[in-house]
């Protein structure tokens with residue numbers, strides 16, 4: 028006979044304010060099989076847990092229902108308390124009468140009755156629970172970091188320095204990410220390259236880090252502690268071991284007029300190139316789309332000038348297979364480009380540029396060597412208008428969020444401009460200034476007060492060209508929406524920070540969730556900000572949401588700490604809430620008929636074939652088998668199996684059915 | 699007909715197969731054809747093939763008592779050929795497990811020894827619903843949901859839960875059907891309204907993306923429930939939404955369990 032204990036929590040007043048907890052406890056006591064039912068102010072507190080464990084011992088409980096908050100919150104707490112009292116932890120269930128009841132309903136009888144119903148279903152379930160044993164899986168102590176921006180660099184270094192191996196995969200020829208494109212950085216105005224490049228070199232030199240640049244993830248299979256990744260090393264068209272990075276080839280390449288991505292289209296590069304002089308690794312790649320040899324079959328000049336004969340025109344992509352225990356996503360972000368702003372003439376007027384283009388213009392290593400020269404005619408712009416929130420916080424443009432970094436970098440841009448063009452006049456159109464952060468508000472005030480940047484609160488409605496000037500039409504909403512017109516020489520749009528174009532496809536490849544803007548979703552917005560919902564995959568940097576360098580670095584170190592914690596054990600304990608395919612006595616052996624349609628449905632490739640053989644080795648039957656290490660307990664296969672041969676431990680058909688029946692079959696008098 | 703019999707004799711005499719599963723004359727006047735299991739060359743004259751030979755004989759491939767008799771040659775209509783491919787896709791038959799004797803209306807016999815040759819043969823067939831089937835289906839789809847509910851309520855009211863449809867279906871081969879699970883009891887045992895609805899909906903859904911439209915379930919039904927309407931509706935939905943037709947290939951992604959990024963999925967958006 029079942030002997031169930033029910034423990035009703037007040038959660039301070041979170042539950043007791045709307046639910047009559049004493050009544051719930053009294054009703055629960057009358058459910059058949061319940062031998063103990065109490066309520067208490069804070070069940071999760073020490074005395075609360077004590078109540079659970081003493082009742083288990085004194086009343087010989089065979090199952091426990093804690094009616095409190097969401098199991099996401101405290102299920103581990105109570106399962107541990109049960110285990111300490113000698114009850115198998117999987118004989119403990121939580122009835123969520125907070126999120127599912129007290130928080131979402133008004134105080135009243137109906138609310139209390141609903142709480143009773145929730146308890147009733149869980150009592151019905153727990154009676155069918157079976158003792159389960161945790162699963163142990165080995166851990167491969169190597170981390171895969173995807174993306175070599177500042178976040179990926181920081182995460183790699185932290186993991187490597189805690190003594191574990193790292194494989195860093197960067198899709199561009201060099202690591203560095205967007206930070207390598209920046210001129211100076213807010214809020215200190217220190218040179219971006221100066222603080223970044225030493226880190227990049229550290230990555231190259233750290234013996235624990237293997238860097239695959241110009242490479243992309245091909246596929247990822249497996250599960251926490253035991254992933255298998257295939258990495259595509261794109262053909263650089265060069266033998267990296269022979270190349271010394273002398274750069275002769277890049278100098279001699281006759282195809283020189285290719286818009287440089289690194290310079291945000293403002294500068295030019297040859298067909299064989301290193302994105303920037305401080306690149307890591309400092310080895311060129313041939314851009315096959317523009318190389319004369321690949322286009323016309325003739326040239327091979329680089330091959331002739333290379334002192335070490337490192338050029339390989341026939342090199343093919345290479346696939347490398349690696350085993351890793353954890354993955355850090357650090358693939359960063361992008362900004363809105365192109366014809367997103369027809370009303371601002373962006374992409375149409377050459378002197379309307381975006382923030383990254385401004386960074387390259389302001390950078391001492393950029394195409395203008397740090398001088399302010401507008402793209403159309405190379406003249407020094409005398410009046411520059413900066414427009415914040417270009418696309419951001421604009422539901423009409425489909426981007427309702429704040430890109431977070433633009434207020435700050437716009438202030439920086441206006442300031443840098445003033446430092447370079449002393450007589451210049453910078454204007455900033457803004458919606459409001461968001462400068463939360465250490466020294467951030469001070470930074471913006473400095474721009475306004477010391478550098479004389481004129482801030483105008485209002486939106487720009489239109490920009491058009493007139494006589495070599497850009498006419499910026501807007502309104503000053505602080506002056507009663509007075510219409511404004513500024514004749515500018517150059518306009519800089521702080522375009523919205525958006526997810527990388529390939530972000531969605533990559534998320535699907537590694538099976539993590541993402542939001543409607545394709546930024547990767549954290550497991551919990553407050554309490555688990557560096558984890559994804561897929562165990563073993565962590566987040567760092569702007570791939571999760573637009574963020575600045577200090578935040579990216581902090582998150583990267585957080586992710587690295589999670590990885591290091593995971594790698595601190597040799598084995599991983601996993602909850603046994605997984606699918607199992609039934610086994611029966613001969614001659615049936617299993618009700619599974621081996622159609623293996625379940626195999627095609629499993630998102631985690633957890634279903635294998637098992638051959639059942641007789642004593643003579645004769646094949647009797649081939650049936651499905653779930654790999655306990657791989658299964659995530661999602662239940663997809665269970666829904667698919669026609670013969671109901673698969674069941675999830677802890678959420679079995681019987682358990683769930685019992686819950687439903689408990690609700691359907693309750694008599695009116697039970698309420 | 700004689701070509702078919704000769705082929706059967708030859709196959710049995712040479713021990714290429716242990717048995718020919720074909721059609722024979724049923725007893726009684728104007729009796730429909732029935733399945734015969736020919737295990738000796740001398741019995742081959744009872745084989746017939748004419749317009750009354752409609753049953754999908756592939757159903758016997760999945761019966762253990764037939765299977766244990768050894769390798770079979772199967773007189774196969776287009777539906778039976780598609781069934782063989784679908785069974786292969788579901789890992790139930792392997793290449794060279796059987797020999798298909800494809801027959802057409804002219805009595806022409808084409809032996810197909812491998813799944814690949816069956817695939818090629820099936821690819822050349824017209825597997826669309828017939829004009830008559832289309833018209834009837836359109837009429838059914840035109841009913842509004844309430845009318846459709848009433849329509850099925852009346853039809854299913856006659857269901858006896860005899861499971862003849864299940865027995866006739868070559869793709870209902872589970873060794874334990876969901877209706878036989880009693881822990882928990884998913885489908886109520888008695889033939890009342892609710893149980894009948896649940897059983898029939900479940901049967902149809904379990905065949906979504908798998909049914910080859912042979913029509914045997916409806917022919918087997920002793921009370922004439924038009925089960926084919928459910929099957930045909932589902933198979934046209936699967937075709938429209940996933941561009942998938944069952945029984946065309948020996949290796950196929952099951953429409954109901956696989957996800958392709960380019961599935962139209964118009965029913966979700």
Ligand SMILES: Cc1cc2nc3c(=O)[nH]c(=O)nc-3n(C[C@H](O)[C@H](O)[C@H](O)COP(=O)(O)OP(=O)(O)OC[C@H]3O[C@@H](n4cnc5c(N)ncnc54)[C@H](O)[C@@H]3O)c2cc1C
Nearest residue numbers: 174176177178198204205212213359360382568569575576
């Ligand atoms: C105009 C502008 C000015 C800014 N100024 C400042 C400033 O002054 N101060 C400040 O703190 N912040 C500033 N920022 C923000 C700063 O750029 C970001 O905080 C920082 O770059 C985020 O780093 P990250 O590593 O997360 O992403 P990223 O810098 O975007 O790096 C991501 C890396 O991942 C790589 N990658 C992408 N996809 C893949 C893939 N599928 N496989 C492998 N690799 C991949 C990319 O090539 C890239 O190298 C500015 C941003 C902009 C746009």
Ligand code: SF4
Nearest residue numbers: 619620622623625668
């Ligand atoms: S779906 Fe069910 S019957 Fe088919 S292989 Fe999987 S477990 Fe077995």
Ligand code: SF4
Nearest residue numbers: 629658659661662664
């Ligand atoms: S529950 Fe089934 S589908 Fe889900 S991961 Fe486990 S085996 Fe795969």
Ligand code: SF4
Nearest residue numbers: 867909910912913915
């Ligand atoms: S459901 Fe009916 S029509 Fe479809 S394969 Fe089975 S018996 Fe044939």
